[in-house]
Structures are given as C-alpha cells and as structure tokens.
Amino acid sequence: MTTQQAGVNIEIDKVSHHFSLEGSDLPVLENISLQVRPGEFVALLGPSGCGKSTLLRLLAGLEQPASGVLAEEGRAIIAPHPSRVVVFQDPTLYPWRTVYDNVGLGLQIRGESKQAAQTRIDAMLQRVGLKEFARAWPHQLSGGMAQRAALARALVNHPRLLILDEPLGKLDSLTRLRMQQEIVDLWQEQRFTTLMVTHDVEEALVMANRVVVFSARPARVLDIIEVEQAYPRRRDDPQLVALRSRVLALLGAEQAAA
Template sequence: MPLQGGVIAISGLVKRFRVDGAELTALGGVDLWIAPGEFLTVVGASGCGKSTLLRLIAGLEHADAGVLSHDGAPIAGPSLARGLVFQEPRLFPWLTVAQNVAVGLENAPLSRAEKALAVAEHLTLVGLSAFARAWPHQLSGGMAQRVAIARGLVNRPDVLLLDEPFGALDMLTRARLQDELRAIQQRAGATTVFVTHDVDEAAYLGDRVVVLAPRPGRIREIVDVKLPARRDRADPRLAGVRERVLRALGEDPGYPRPALVADAAWRRPATLAPAAVLQ
C-alpha cells in the first residue's frame, strides 16, 4: 500500500569539511522540497556534493547551517523511516539472501513472525522469493543489488535513498534494474532520492531531475520530467529532458562526455549478467 508520509524539506543547507587543513564547502545553500511519493534524481559532476546531500538526508552527516526536515521533524540522525542503498550491495557473505534482508529489521519493534513475513513480502517485491536461501556468492550483481533494495525497503520506510546503486553493473543489467526500480517504487509508494552521475539514467528514472553545480555544491536547475510513470526508452521526449540536463551541466547536448552519461560499462562491451548458481 502506498505510504502517506515522506516529505523532505531543505532550506539554506550548508555542509563544510576540512581537507588537508583547509575548509571545503561541499554544499553551499541548498533549497529543495521533495513531495511524498516523488522519484527525484540528483545528477552532477564528481565532487558536486551529490552523495553528501544524500547522507545529510539519511542523517549520517550533520549540516553546518540550514534546515533539513522529514515530515516536519528535524533530521538529527539515522531513522528506520529512511532506507539507504549504496553503490555496492554490501551483503554479508555468511548470511543467506533472506537473512541479509532481515538485517534491515534488526532494530524494528516486530515479532519474529512479523519479521519473517516482512522479509518474504519484500523478496517477492523484488522478484527474489525463489532465492531466499541462496548465498550472496550465488547471485549475479543485479540480483545482489535487488537484495540490497529489499533490505532498504523492508522497514517500510517512507523515504528511500539510493547512492549510485547501479553504477558498477553492466549496461543491460542496469537498464533492467532501472525498469524494476520504477515499478518497485510505484508499488511501495516511498519517496525516492536517487543519486547518479549518468544523465540518461537521471532523465529516465526521475519525476524531476536536480542538477547540482560544484564548488560549492548548489542547485543549478531542476528539470521537470513530464512523462508517464511507465517509461519508454524510445520516447523522443526523453531526448528533450536529457538535452535540458546537459545544458544545465554546461555540456554540449550533441556530444556528451562519457563521464557524464555512462559508467565504466560505456567503455567496454555490454555483457549479460551471470545467472545465479544454486547448489
């Protein structure tokens, strides 16, 4: 059932770090309002503060100035109401798929039976119910990332945060998981913030695309993606969104640089993801 909460409000957000004795402003006054159930993508060059912004929303970092709230309450630390998925699946090799998902429920006030039911429901949600007893080494990269997404959603958070979760995957697996993530997000109803350096990915997934400029990180433009929830890669309107994002990044839309539009898979032949091998 879709969730009702998940409003993220950001005003005048500033984050500084000290690097080699010098002060670096990672984010310099970010203002942003994220609607409940929205799929927001954040794109920008390396070092523009994308991941810092995500970690601040997650409560893993503290801002130096500004206001950051979740459903009206200040974000002061991590919360079960905000799930987080990293670029690497970070699965525990000594735990089965189901046990890895259950790690997300470690601090949840649920009975053993309720936890088992939640794990089963979320493995079904990501299409891995048949692999509940498999081990991480028996999964393909795409399957492992789906386990990580299930773990991020198992608490039924109303906000899901993803930090370049498909960046290490081959292009075919990445495209398939993009479609699956859109479908999962619509069923779960969670407000979703997805960080990427890939312009095509940002345009395809997002309801809006936030373009960050670097040094200090700040919002250069927010691009509305006025497309149906069910996306079509052949839709010519996607090219228009991509062009707007590239222009906001200061790039020539006619010849985008690989660093902005693709991950390492752009430089190598695409291969099919290995199938899971069950013993």
C-alpha cells in the same frame, strides 16, 4: 497503484557544508534549498565529486550540515531513523548472514512475525531475481547480485524515505534496466519518498518526477526539471530526448567552466 502516500515531506533550507582538508575548509555544498513532496521521486545529477552523496548522508542523518536545516515532516534531521533507508554505492552486506537473513535484518529488528517476514522476504527476493540464492553467503555473489540484495534489504522494509546513492551502477545493462523498472513499480505501489543520486541522465529521466541538476563543487542548484511523462516511460519519447539534451547541455557547460 495505491493512492495512499506513505512518503514524507522533506525540506532542505539553505544548506551548506564543508570538509576539513589539511587544515583548511573544502566547500562541498553551497546554499542548497529544495522542497520534496510526500511520495515524490527526485533524482540528483551533477559532476562527479560535486557533493551529491554528501547531501544524501546529511538527509540520512549520518552527518550534520555546517549551516542550514534539513527537516522531515517539519522536524530537523539530526540522526538516523528507521523510516529513512539508505542504499549506498557498495552493498555493505553482513558476511556472516545469508542473503535471506541480510534482507530480513530490518524486519527481524522490528519484531516482525516469522511467517509475515518470510512472505515479504521471499516476494522481494523474487522481484530482484535472487530467490534461488536465498541461502547463499555474500562472498558467493557477484557484485551486481550483492547490490540487488542490498536493494531488497531496503525495499522490504517499506521505507517512508528511500535514499539511493548510485544503487544500480554496478549492474550489467539488462539487469539495470529491469531494476529501474522494479524500483519504479515498488515506488508506485508504496509511495515512499525517494531521493536518488545517479550519473546516468537517461536513468534519472526514466525514473524520477523531478531531476535536480547541480553545479561542480561546491554544489549549487543549476536547474530543477519537471518530468511529466506517464509511466512506464519510453526512452525514445521525443520529450524525454529533448529533456536529456537540456540536461547534458547544462552539465557540459558546467564541465567546461570548471
């Protein structure tokens, strides 16, 4: 594992946000503050619809918060940037490009040499189990295969900030476990900063350095849990099991209150 930290520092300072709904404001985020260290892996957990994905969109620069500041390396995030790569819940592959060409899109835009790009694309397709489907079209892929292609498209670009919005939710159980480990392996190799939304408590604890637990909408930070176990993590580790119970108790209490 390389010791070089390619990731960026992220600061979320008193961020609140709302949507306009039928002439009134619907609060989504409430006074969120969080510091993410360079090269850290942070998972975001919370009730469905609480605002986790909205926070990711703000971090990607796709929207601006109603109040507060989001900053990358001390600079306010006001627009998308190539250093920040997003993988959404849906694959969003371009239907007119093959799997290979979808994965290599970012490298092509940056002017990577054909030979260097081919080496990186082939290696990434191998890692996500799509080497044999390099020349396939998106409509020929299952939903899970398309999502693996979307992950490959993001990871092949060596991002400094990787933003994951439930990227593994459509995968079958065995593939999901394998992709969890592949993402962790790549993160350890490249040390990009990672923020991931998931509804799977065990997934968050197996993959992340810290787990941020949000309340129901409007999202507030209920707790930030440090996960100190070494990688690769065992799901039956007593300390992880205890943390899982702690998180589930928080979420259960929040759901009961809502």
